[in-house]
Amino acid sequence: METLSTTRAHGGTQGVYRHASVETGTEMTFSVFVPNHAPDAKLPVLWYLSGLTCTHANVTEKGEYRMACAAHRVILVAPDTSPRGAEVPDDEGWDFGKGAGFYLDATREPWARNYRMRSYIEKELPALIAARFPADMGRQGITGHSMGGHGALTIALRNPGRFRSVSAFAPIVSPLNCPWGDKALGGYLGSDRAAWREYDACALIADGARLPDLLVDQGGADGFLDEQLKTHLLREACAAAGQPATIRMQPGYDHSYYFISSFMAEHVGWHAARLKG
Amino acid sequence: METLSTTRAHGGTQGVYRHASVETGTEMTFSVFVPNHAPDAKLPVLWYLSGLTCTHANVTEKGEYRMACAAHRVILVAPDTSPRGAEVPDDEGWDFGKGAGFYLDATREPWARNYRMRSYIEKELPALIAARFPADMGRQGITGHSMGGHGALTIALRNPGRFRSVSAFAPIVSPLNCPWGDKALGGYLGSDRAAWREYDACALIADGARLPDLLVDQGGADGFLDEQLKTHLLREACAAAGQPATIRMQPGYDHSYYFISSFMAEHVGWHAARLKG
Numbered sequence: 347m348e349t350l351s352t353t354r355a356h357g358g359t360q361g362v363y364r365h366a367s368v369e370t371g372t373e374m375t376f377s378v379f380v381p382n383h384a385p386d387a388k389l390p391v392l393w394y395l396s397g398l399t400c401t402h403a404n405v406t407e408k409g410e411y412r413m414a415c416a417a418h419r420v421i422l423v424a425p426d427t428s429p430r431g432a433e434v435p436d437d438e439g440w441d442f443g444k445g446a447g448f449y450l451d452a453t454r455e456p457w458a459r460n461y462r463m464r465s466y467i468e469k470e471l472p473a474l475i476a477a478r479f480p481a482d483m484g485r486q487g488i489t490g491h492s493m494g495g496h497g498a499l500t501i502a503l504r505n506p507g508r509f510r511s512v513s514a515f516a517p518i519v520s521p522l523n524c525p526w527g528d529k530a531l532g533g534y535l536g537s538d539r540a541a542w543r544e545y546d547a548c549a550l551i552a553d554g555a556r557l558p559d560l561l562v563d564q565g566g567a568d569g570f571l572d573e574q575l576k577t578h579l580l581r582e583a584c585a586a587a588g589q590p591a592t593i594r595m596q597p598g599y600d601h602s603y604y605f606i607s608s609f610m611a612e613h614v615g616w617h618a619a620r621l622k623g
Numbered sequence: 624m625e626t627l628s629t630t631r632a633h634g635g636t637q638g639v640y641r642h643a644s645v646e647t648g649t650e651m652t653f654s655v656f657v658p659n660h661a662p663d664a665k666l667p668v669l670w671y672l673s674g675l676t677c678t679h680a681n682v683t684e685k686g687e688y689r690m691a692c693a694a695h696r697v698i699l700v701a702p703d704t705s706p707r708g709a710e711v712p713d714d715e716g717w718d719f720g721k722g723a724g725f726y727l728d729a730t731r732e733p734w735a736r737n738y739r740m741r742s743y744i745e746k747e748l749p750a751l752i753a754a755r756f757p758a759d760m761g762r763q764g765i766t767g768h769s770m771g772g773h774g775a776l777t778i779a780l781r782n783p784g785r786f787r788s789v790s791a792f793a794p795i796v797s798p799l800n801c802p803w804g805d806k807a808l809g810g811y812l813g814s815d816r817a818a819w820r821e822y823d824a825c826a827l828i829a830d831g832a833r834l835p836d837l838l839v840d841q842g843g844a845d846g847f848l849d850e851q852l853k854t855h856l857l858r859e860a861c862a863a864a865g866q867p868a869t870i871r872m873q874p875g876y877d878h879s880y881y882f883i884s885s886f887m888a889e890h891v892g893w894h895a896a897r898l899k900g
Contacts, residue, residue, distance in 0.1 A: 354844065355881040407880075410687050413888065567631065603684075604632040611690065 356412040357382040369466040370429040377402040377424045381416045388482035390621035391421045395490030395497040399445045401426050410607035418618035429460040449497030450545050452534035487511035487617035499547035503555040511620035513561040513613045515606050519580035520548040526574050548583040560591040563609045565599030633693040634659040646743040647706040654679040654701045658693045665759035667898035668698045672767030672774040676722045678703050687884035695895035706737040726774030727822050729811035764788035764894035776824035780832040788897035790838035790890045792883050796857035797825040825860040837868040840886045842876030
């Protein structure tokens with residue numbers, strides 16, 4: 347693991363790191379904020395998965411998480427959203443290929459070799475975080491935005507007991523039922539929609555998977571709400587399954603980091619309350 | 624005045640606006656955050672002047688001021704740092720010309736027509752803010768970063784009674800005594816260094832100007848500290864003049880927005896305490 351930068355911020359250290367990923371077959375860059383802490387302390391870890399087109403940098407620069415993470419002494423990890431590099435297959439669209447890994451393991455060519463963000467986030471990166479940072483991996487939470495909200499929900503649903511806290515900002519709740527999902531899951535996984543269910547939060551809940559609890563904020567003025575995000579499907583899936591969930595419409599908010607940063611401190615606090623020693 | 628965007632954030636409105644400036648002879652873009660407020664309320668105004676190479680966008684995206692401004696109900700105005708546009712004279716350096724207006728009125732050619740950021744910030748933009756936003760212009764504070772810290776200090780020193788609160792992040796405290804100042808003030812004003820004194824915070828204090836109070840934070844690991852910023856000159860000028868000032872070295876912090884955002888909430892709170900009704 348190579349350190350690209352470390353910067354003092356809010357009493358802690360905001361770092362950016364790069365390593366050679368076995369899963370993606372590429373160099374992968376991610377950021378980690380480590381709050382000020384006692385020398386031998388291990389801190390809980392909050393994963394933040396980003397949305398379409400983003401890298402680690404968007405939330406690192408605009409997410410406004412450091413003050414709350416410092417106050418609650420929570421590490422925040424922000425991975426990239428896909429493999430990168432000249433040798434990695436790409437698509438002309440901004441919603442497929444680079445920047446659009448959808449937190450799945452692709453099975454179709456030419457994507458299958460590199461587009462393994464599920465295994466990268468579920469297995470490879472946590473092992474690196476555990477080995478190289480003062481992280482208590484027994485206390486993990488996960489959140490994300492849009493495509494990353496989809497990632498947070500589905501990864502938590504498929505790994506029961508791993509995350510004590512799960513939240514999302516404007517998540518894609520059902521790739522089976524939106525154009526982004528049709529394009530991405532069709533492209534990476536093929537036309538057998540049964541194979542998509544493990545990458546669909548609503549389907550996973552309907553099929554019996556459960557979260558410890560759930561907090562979702564969704565902007566009421568988000569231009570992607572009606573066609574892509576369809577928050578009501580998650581509300582219905584949770585209600586039908588008896589899955590506890592706090593799903594809030596926030597009037598007037600859009601899909602941007604102005605929305606995310608407005609509720610970030612509250613989400614970090616919500617996670618921190620569930621990640622206490 | 625044209626509205627380029629308005630976005631809901633932290634319960635208020637983050638806007639970006641453009642207008643034709645008489646002073647600079649160009650279109651000028653600036654951002655304003657207006658917290659949620661009662662329909663007939665007038666809110667205090669905090670000016671944030673940005674540093675070299677910046678536009679309104681840097682602090683708007685990375686400054687982390689909205690939560691504190693919303694909590695204290697303070698409007699924040701972030702202007703650009705120079706005139707812009709193809710017709711505006713420029714320099715090859717990043718520390719002179721566009722992005723480097725130094726908050727002065729240039730007297731040398733070819734700069735004199737457009738580079739009038741002093742009059743723009745002191746006169747033209749305040750009139751626009753007063754006319755178009757719910758601003759109580761009897762309650763103004765001013766802050767800024769680096770070149771913008773220089774701007775905040777010198778504008779406040781030259782306009783006694785206008786600002787109830789003044790602070791700065793890593794300000795250039797004495798253009799008379801650093802390479803950035805030599806280049807900029809020499810280029811915009813010419814070689815008569817007596818004409819520079821009204822654009823030098825330390826000289827203004829030595830010449831008798833006073834601030835109501837002063838808060839300065841300076842990163843101890845700021846790479847510009849020794850050669851350009853020279854915080855100790857401000858400390859000495861304040862001590863010699865009996866100017867009350869809280870000037871803090873913050874160990875480990877650099878010159879970036881990671882530094883600024885770490886202390887932004889504290890600065891906003893400091894201003895808000897002095898801007899109360």
